[in-house]
Amino acid sequence: MKNSIIFKILTLILNFIFYRILTGNLSSTIFGELIYLFSISLSISILSNLGSDTIVSKLYLKNKGDDFFNGNISYNEFHIISLVIAIISSPIISVIYGITNTTHIFIIFFVSLTLTNARVFGSNFLSIKNFFFYYFFSIFGFLLFVVILTYFSSSLFFIFLISSILMNTFLGIINNKYKFLKITIFKDIKKINFQKIILILSKTYTLIIILFLAASHELLSQYWLNHNFDYILSGQVAILFRIASLTVIGLAALNLTAYSSFNKESNIFNKEYHKEYFKILKISLLISLPIILGIFLFHKFILNWFNLPLNNEILLSLLILIIGQFFVVCMGPISMAMTQFNKQKIFSIFYMFGCLINIILLFSYNVISELISMPPLIYSTISYSLCFFSINLIAFIYFFYNSKLKKI
Secondary structure (H helix, E strand, O other): OHHHHHHHHHHHHHHHHHHHHHHHHOOHHHHHHHHHHHHHHHHHHHHHOOOHHHHHHHHHHOOOOOOHHHHOOOHHHHHHHHHHHHHHHHHHHHHHOOOOOHHHHHHHHHHHHHHHHHHHHHHHHHHOOOHHHHHHHHHHHHHHHHHHHHHOOOOHHHHHHHHHHHHHHHHHHHHHHHOOOOOOHHHHHHHOOHHHHHHHHHHHHHHHHHHHHHHHHHHHHHHHHHHHOOHHHHHHHHHHHHHHHHHHHHHHHOHHHHHHHOOOOOOEOOHHHHHHHHHHHHHHHHHHHHHHHHHHHOHHHHHHHOOOOOOHHHHHHHHHHHHHHHHHHHOOOHHHHHHHOOOHHHHHHHHHHHHHHHHHHHOOHHHHHHHOOOOHHHHHHHHHHHHHHHHHHHHHHHHHHOOOOEOO
8 A cells, every 4th residue: 555655646746747848848839739638638538448447446445356347347348348438539529629620639539549548457457456557657658758759759749649659569568468458359349239338337437427527627727728718828727737736645645545444344434434534634634734835935946947927827826726725635535435435426416516616617707707807817726626625525514414324
């Protein structure tokens, strides 16, 4: 468990450095465009992998990591279905988010397939308790992208294409050793039928909704800024999200610990569970508070490091996001607790409610701005923070009000 926390923190830090390298090598407009395309690709991969990493986390902690849907679906079949969903959904979601450029559609197609492939592969390493490779795919992907960007090309299409090819080649080499995806894959394609797809969706649809909407909140802000203003604002809000996300690094790293803590013999959220929950919450706060202090003390250096302008609009936007993320930390590992106690359905409803708040606020900007003059960057961060805060607060109240909450 300690290794998983270390790798999780390392991945988050590298993500932070990754953004710095991008801002140093690309113009503000190209950077905003790149991040938008990648965010769309990421949301498609989350939709396509059908919550496999979360499901396997749960099975692994119950010592059933090798039991994929009670043996009704083979790994080959699951992997094929995930890739097919990515292939079908990629152009559709691209158009929904306003992508009409053919090159950009192809970029999203290649990257979403690669991310789906990596996420499903990664879930298998989690099932055999190999945290190194589970997190290494993300780290390797960052390094690969940066090397190609820095030394070989400034063309987005070339960067994404070559990165995708090399990443899939690497996954193939790893698979050759671990034999997750067996050579019978072409025979297994014939075994896939509508009933098996329905079986998977019936087991995973709530997780898919939660994970997809979680990724879509930031994407909605980027979409709104891109189509109403420009890619520069979209890039700025993406960087500010990354900086503010450092606030939740402790909680994110302790999520697997939360799974383990809520995986004991009792089915009732009793005093023991209550104690474990608030222990994780306190540790998360102890990690978050020094980070927040550090951001405030060194905000000039951090913003300059990312080539962001040091003005009141940027500073206020960052402050709003940090406050929003801090309130999320104050709610503790609520998403993990809701999942472990089989409350994904109600949690997905909370997420849809939060997403609806975000959509209503963003697309009411013209009306609200007539009453209260507010820059779009600040407005989008307020909308995003209110959205996530409302989701976690409602879930927290529901969870602790329901004194007889039971697990699966």
